[in-house]
Amino acid sequence: MTAPEPSGPEAERDRAGAAGAAPVLVVGGGPVGLTVANLLAARGVRVVVVERNAGTSDEAKAISLDDESLRTLQAAGLAERVLEIVVPGTGTRYHDRNGRVLFHARGPAPYRLGYPFKNQFAQPELERVLLEALRARPEAEVRFSTELVSVAEDETGAVAGLRTAGPDGPNGHGPNGHGGGHGGGVTELRASWVLGCDGGRSTIRELRGIDMTGTSHQDVWLVADTVGDHHDERFGMHHGSPDRPAVVVPGRGGRCRYEFRLRPDEGEKGVEPDFGTVRRLIAPYRDITPDQVERCTAYTFNAVVADRWRDGRCLLLGTRRT
């Protein structure tokens, strides 16, 4: 059944915004920005993506993609390509303090959305796939080394202030980047809508004075992404040792994510743990050399959500703070 077309002056304006002269501006070239840009372009909507960095991220951050995300990517015609870079998950095993399996949590079968519930992936690989697909679409333009610094609006649309990196800033020739190096000035771009896909520290959210509420946890966790790993399990493992809770998530091609709760004297948030600490904590699972640690960080968990998701012609997408 087709939903009735919305009517009234606001709907008229919205339709004009989608099909008219001004493109939709997507702020942020992370997984959310690249996905929504692909979705819009696939429907014939002109879209401009601006990303502050010179290219997509090379940090292994998110590692787990659920069935709803795959369904969303399917709507943009990207599911097949993304499935090539994910490990279809088979759930999560929960172990007690002695390593005994307590239970194995799995998504329902048959799959409720056509895909496994939880799937391992590497964020940099996903971003590269999304960018490549976007660049193949004539409706889309991607500008790296370009930062949104202001946004205003009137009756018919929004005006964004964009600052491109100067000659001494990011050169715009990062691994996946192009553009940039335009001299550091602020230019204006007229847009029908502005989509804030600019992460947990969203500029759009701050410019619009939108707060976040939720819970922050004080525990500091070490997170290490490793290569050359022996695990071939296709499920995550949670070890419920009260002294040292740990999470182990094998990925594709010998990648593995390790997470350990740190004791107060073992590290602090934002400070990269030393290799000795990483090696000691991973020792029960594998031996490791410095070059097998792709990335290691210490961080705390925050579960906070923006209080509002729309302010005029600005919409927030995917915003939470981690």
Ligand SMILES: Cc1cc2nc3c(=O)[nH]c(=O)nc-3n(C[C@H](O)[C@H](O)[C@H](O)COP(=O)(O)OP(=O)(O)OC[C@H]3O[C@@H](n4cnc5c(N)ncnc54)[C@H](O)[C@@H]3O)c2cc1C
């Ligand atoms: C160690 C770690 C582990 C994680 N593990 C997981 C996990 O297992 N599963 C999971 O779902 N999530 C995980 N996350 C969180 C995950 O990284 C985020 O959910 C994901 O990156 C959010 O995507 P996004 O596109 O919303 O934002 P981001 O990836 O943060 O992208 C936002 C982009 O906007 C750009 N930007 C910001 N401001 C501006 C501006 N003013 N102008 C132009 N560009 C701008 C930024 O440069 C950035 O590239 C983890 C995060 C960390 C740090």
